Every structure is written in C-alpha cells, then in structure tokens.
Amino acid sequence: MAIAELNIAPIKETPSLKARAYRAIKSAILEMNIYADETDLRLDERGLSQRLGISRTPIREAISQLDQEGFVRIVPRKGIYIIRKTKAEIHDMITVWAALESMAARLISKGADDGDIKRLRALVDQFSQDEVAAKTGEYSDANIEFHQAIIRMSGCPLISEITDGLFFHVRAIRHRSIFKLDRARRSIVDHKEIVAAIEARDTERAERLVRDHTMKLRDHVEQYVELD
Amino acid sequence: MAIAELNIAPIKETPSLKARAYRAIKSAILEMNIYADETDLRLDERGLSQRLGISRTPIREAISQLDQEGFVRIVPRKGIYIIRKTKAEIHDMITVWAALESMAARLISKGADDGDIKRLRALVDQFSQDEVAAKTGEYSDANIEFHQAIIRMSGCPLISEITDGLFFHVRAIRHRSIFKLDRARRSIVDHKEIVAAIEARDTERAERLVRDHTMKLRDHVEQYVELD
DNA sequence: AGTTGGTCTATTGTATGCCAAGTTAATGTC
DNA sequence: GACATTAACTTGGCATACAATAGACCAACT
Numbered sequence: 036m037a038i039a040e041l042n043i044a045p046i047k048e049t050p051s052l053k054a055r056a057y058r059a060i061k062s063a064i065l066e067m068n069i070y071a072d073e074t075d076l077r078l079d080e081r082g083l084s085q086r087l088g089i090s091r092t093p094i095r096e097a098i099s100q101l102d103q104e105g106f107v108r109i110v111p112r113k114g115i116y117i118i119r120k121t122k123a124e125i126h127d128m129i130t131v132w133a134a135l136e137s138m139a140a141r142l143i144s145k146g147a148d149d150g151d152i153k154r155l156r157a158l159v160d161q162f163s164q165d166e167v168a169a170k171t172g173e174y175s176d177a178n179i180e181f182h183q184a185i186i187r188m189s190g191c192p193l194i195s196e197i198t199d200g201l202f203f204h205v206r207a208i209r210h211r212s213i214f215k216l217d218r219a220r221r222s223i224v225d226h227k228e229i230v231a232a233i234e235a236r237d238t239e240r241a242e243r244l245v246r247d248h249t250m251k252l253r254d255h256v257e258q259y260v261e262l263d
Numbered sequence: 264m265a266i267a268e269l270n271i272a273p274i275k276e277t278p279s280l281k282a283r284a285y286r287a288i289k290s291a292i293l294e295m296n297i298y299a300d301e302t303d304l305r306l307d308e309r310g311l312s313q314r315l316g317i318s319r320t321p322i323r324e325a326i327s328q329l330d331q332e333g334f335v336r337i338v339p340r341k342g343i344y345i346i347r348k349t350k351a352e353i354h355d356m357i358t359v360w361a362a363l364e365s366m367a368a369r370l371i372s373k374g375a376d377d378g379d380i381k382r383l384r385a386l387v388d389q390f391s392q393d394e395v396a397a398k399t400g401e402y403s404d405a406n407i408e409f410h411q412a413i414i415r416m417s418g419c420p421l422i423s424e425i426t427d428g429l430f431f432h433v434r435a436i437r438h439r440s441i442f443k444l445d446r447a448r449r450s451i452v453d454h455k456e457i458v459a460a461i462e463a464r465d466t467e468r469a470e471r472l473v474r475d476h477t478m479k480l481r482d483h484v485e486q487y488v489e490l491d
Numbered sequence: 492a493g494t495t496g497g498t499c500t501a502t503t504g505t506a507t508g509c510c511a512a513g514t515t516a517a518t519g520t521c
Numbered sequence: 522g523a524c525a526t527t528a529a530c531t532t533g534g535c536a537t538a539c540a541a542t543a544g545a546c547c548a549a550c551t
Contacts, residue, residue: 051339051534080503090536095503096327103328111279112503112542127421134366134422138358193355194362197425279504308533318506323533340512340533 052089057097059087064106069117070208070262076117078107104200120204122262126253128201133249135198136182139189140229140245144238151188152234158184159226178219179206181226185245208260222248280317285325287315292334297345298436298490304345306335332428348432350490354481356429361477363426364410367417368457368473372466379416380462386412387454406447407434409454413473436488450476 060083069076078098084091098115101107108116120128143151158181179202186195225248232241288311297304306326312319326343329335336344348356371379386409407430414423453476460469 053534079501081501091503092535092537096324096534099324099327100331103331109503112501113544114502124421127419130366130370130419131363131421131425134362135359138362142358191355191358193352193359197359281504307531309531319533320505320507324504337533340531341514342532 052093053096056083056087056089056093057100060094060097061101061106064101064117065203065207067117068207069119078115078117080115105204119262120208122257122260125205125208125256125260125262128204129249129253129256132198132201132205133246133253135194136186136249137242137246139186139191139194140233140241141238142189142191143185144233144236144241146190147188147233152230155184155188155233156230159223159230178222182249185229208262225251280321281324284311284315284317284321285328288322288325289329289334292329292345293431293435295345296435297347306343306345308343333432347490348436350485350488353433353436353484353488353490356432357477357481357484360426360429360433361474361481363422364414364477365470365474367414367419367422368461368469369466370417370419371413372461372464372469374418375416375461380458383412383416383461384458387451387458406450410477413457436490453479 060078067076080091080094080098083094087094098107098109102109102115105120106118108118110116161177183195183198183202186198189195225244229241229244229248232244288306295304308319308322308326312322315322326335326337330337330343333348334346336346338344389405411423411426411430414426417423453472457469457472457476460472
C-alpha cells in the first residue's frame with residue numbers, strides 16, 4: 036500500500052492569544068484618533084475579554100505590555116486609560132528620533148552598498164515636488180516610509196525597533212496638522228539633499244541634514260500643534 | 264465637639280506583588296554574571312513562586328516584562344531562559360548609546376545652565392589620571408556615572424530611560440575587560456575634553472567628542488571582547 | 492438641607508486548577 | 522545491546538474563582 040504523498044505545507048504555529056490580543060488592541064487604539072476628543076478613554080479587561088472571546092489572562096498580559104510601551108496606563112482598581120502624550124513627551128520623542136536617524140544616516144554613508152542607495156534615490160524621486168501638491172494626503176505615509184527606509188538600511192535592528200515605537204506615537208497625532216502642504220514640499224527638497232549627501236558618501240553632511248530635518252519637524256510641532 | 268487633628272502621614276501605597284517580583288528577579292539576574300559560564304540559565308515559574316511565597320500570576324507578569332525588555336526569553340512549553348546578548352547586539356546597543364548621548368551633549372551645550380556644567384567639571388576633575396591607575400576598579404562605575412550625568416542633564420527623560428536599559432545590558436559584560444586600565448586612562452582625557460567643549464558651548468565639538476568616545480568603546484568591544 | 496457612615500458595585504490584583512505540548516526515563520522488541 | 526515506543530513528568534498558556542479596594546449611592550440622623 037503506497038503512502039499518499041500529500042503536498043502539505045507545515046501548519047504555521049498559531050500565535051498565542053496574548054499576541055493576538057496585543058495586536059488587536061494596539062491597532063484599535065491606533066485607529067481611534069485618540070487626540071480627537073477630550074474625555075478619558077478607558078479600556079475594560081472584562082469587556083475586551085468578552086468581545087474577543089478569550090479569558091482575562093491573555094488580555095491582561097497584552098495590556099501590561101501596552102502599559103510598558105507607554106500606550107496605556109494601568110491604575111490599580113480604577114481602570115486602564117489610553118495615554119495621550121504631552122507636548123513635552125512628543126518633543127522628546129522626536130529628539131530621540133533625530134538622534135537615532137542621524138546615526139543611521141552616518142552608518143549608511145559609511146557602509147551601505149550602492150544598490151541600497153539606488154533604491155533610496157528611487158524612493159525620493161518617485162515623489163516630485165508638483166505631484167505632492169496634489170496628493171498631500173499620501174505624502175504623510177511616504178514621508179514615514181522614507182525615514183523608515185533610511186533606518187532599516189543602517190543595518191542596526193535596535194534603531195528600527197526603538198523608532199518604530201516612536202513613529203507609532205507620533206503617527207497618532209498626525210491629523211493635528213503635522214504634515215501640512217508647505218512642510219511636505221519642503222520635506223521633498225530636504226530628502227533629496229539627504230540622498231545626495233549619502234550618494235556622495237559625505238558622512239558628516241548626511242548626518243547633519245537628517246538631524247536638522249527631523250529637528251525642524253520638532254520645532255514645527257512645538258510651534259503649531261496644541262496637545263496638552 | 265472638636266474634631267481630633269491627628270498628625271498622621273498618608274499610608275504609602277504598597278507596591279504590587281508584580282513590581283516586587285520584577286525587582287527581585289531583575290536584580291538577581293544582574294548579580295549573576297551571566298556571561299561567566301556556558302550552560303543555559305533557566306528560570307522556573309513555579310520555583311520562583313514558591314521561593315518568593317507568592318502565586319505564579321505576578322511572577323508571570325514580572326517575567327513577561329523582563330521578556331519584553333530583552334533580559335529573558337520565554338519559550339512556550341520549554342522554559343524561560345536568561346538571555347546572553349550576542350556581540351552584534353552589544354555592538355548595536357553601544358551604537359544607539361552613542362547616538363543618544365551625543366544628542367544629549369548637543370542639548371546640554373545649547374541649554375544647560377552654568378551650575379550644571381560646573382558640577383560636570385567637578386565630576387571629571389575628581390578622578391585625576393594618576394589616581395585612576397591605582398583604583399581602576401572604581402573607575403568603571405565612575406565612568407558610567409559620568410555618562411549618566413551627561414544624559415540626565417540633557418533634560419530629556421526619554422533618553423535616560425532608553426540608555427538605562429542599555430547600560431544594564433552592557434554592565435552585565437563589564438567583567439569581560441571592557442574597562443581596562445589603558446582605556447580608563449584614555450577615558451579621563453576624553454571626558455575632560457568633552458567637558459571643555461561643553462563649557463565653551465561648542466555644540467558640534469561636544470557632540471562629536473561624545474560620539475567618538477563611545478564609538479571607541481564600541482570598537483574596543485568589537486576587537487577584544489569575545490561573547491558568542 | 493447637609494452630613495455621615497454604611498453598603499453595593501465596578502474594576503483590577505492574585506491564587507489556583509487544568510490543558511497541551513515538550514522532555515525524560517522506563518520499557519519492550521528485535 | 523540498540524533502538525523504537527510509551528508512560529510519567531515538566532512547563533508555560535489559559536481559564537476561572539476569589540480577594541481587595543476605589544468610588545458611587547443611599548439611608549438615617551442631626
């Protein structure tokens with residue numbers, strides 16, 4: 036009797052309930068525009084447990100993780116509150132972002148291979164200045180994408196890891212006019228200069244341009260975004 | 264009838280079992296010199312629960328936090344393993360450290376008041392070059408202290424928060440000859456130059472010196488420390 | 492009407508039991 | 522004796538029950 040050779044793929048391991056709960060809650064928070072209204076936003080363990088159809092334990096573990104990452108705050112016997120970052124905290128986050136991304140630019144200009152740099156050039160050329168005027172909406176994501184590309188190319192996963200968290204927080208306030216038209220236009224110019232510096236392997240210049248570019252965003256937020 | 268005015272202080276809130284378990288386990292790991300031997304170091308939920316006299320739940324929450332911070336790794340149905348960082352990971356951590364501390368130096372040279380800078384000068388003067396030859400042992404901590412002072416003075420709590428985690432990891436391998444005599448001597452010189460640049464409010468120079476100083480440590484580890 | 496103490500409810504913290512999936516040791520077969 | 526098989530044990534994941542406390546509500550009393 037021949038043994039049937041079923042062409043089956045290995046069953047991918049099911050992620051733990053904790054992991055799934057974590058993603059579910061986190062993405063729900065991201066889609067919420069938490070800075071839109073003023074009232075305190077609360078999470079309810081048991082409510083989530085019922086809606087997700089699992090027990091409180093994995094929910095608690097997921098929420099505990101979100102607490103540690105600074106997305107929610109657990110107050111014993113009172114509740115779990117979604118955190119709105121203060122202006123000072125956003126300010127600090129963008130500062131850290133600037134520090135890490137400028138280091139990434141430094142690493143790239145020293146170590147990246149030409150293929151990567153070509154791809155970076157393609158990314159920035161894709162958005163010419165007049166196109167952007169029409170579709171600023173898309174720009175916000177393209178902007179983030181450019182920054183993430185630089186960071187990934189640095190070959191330092193830890194930098195990616197840290198900045199991913201920062202981007203998440205910053206993205207939550209994007210509708211508060213962070214990436215407006217004039218800034219978008221100016222950003223394209225900055226990005227082109229950055230790529231040019233990297234292409235020229237001018238480490239110091241690349242680092243400085245990246246830092247200044249992000250610090251300009253910081254100052255913009257400082258000046259125009261109201262949060263507290 | 265008068266109301267008695269009892270002179271009482273508010274009852275300080277007792278930290279949760281989770282928080283206490285977290286500190287207990289973390290400090291135990293720190294004191295362990297995990298890089299000393301080769302065997303896999305495992306944690307046991309039930310064992311800890313018995314030894315600490317509490318149930319598994321707060322233990323699990325504490326361990327989950329340590330897992331997220333990168334101190335242990337939870338492998339389902341196998342065990343909880345204390346993590347030894349690879350050389351590449353240490354390398355990345357020091358890179359991030361350099362990026363953040365050089366940003367801190369930048370912020371200080373722009374914004375710190377003269378009192379703070381005086382204290383920084385005192386800190387570095389305290390360890391003259393010949394003293395250090397005698398007590399290199401103490402130097403390691405004084406070294407870290409100097410760096411932490413710079414970071415704290417930056418006025419950016421987020422930078423402190425991130426680097427604290429990095430320091431914890433790096434400290435775990437300090438006995439692996441990271442801070443040896445010749446390096447210690449050279450470090451003092453570097454530190455003095457850094458303070459001088461800050462005193463002169465020379466932002467670019469301060470940033471560069473701090474970065475280069477930490478990157479030298481990175482290269483030193485790269486060259487002399489064996490981990491994997 | 493206002494205050495005061497009790498009670499009830501909502502909500503998180505903790506303990507404990509069970510389960511599925513590995514690990515290890517014992518056992519049986521050749 | 523070597524190897525496959527199975528049984529016992531380990532271990533983290535998850536569910537559930539109970540405990541503790543903050544805050545709302547309420548009734549009684551002044």
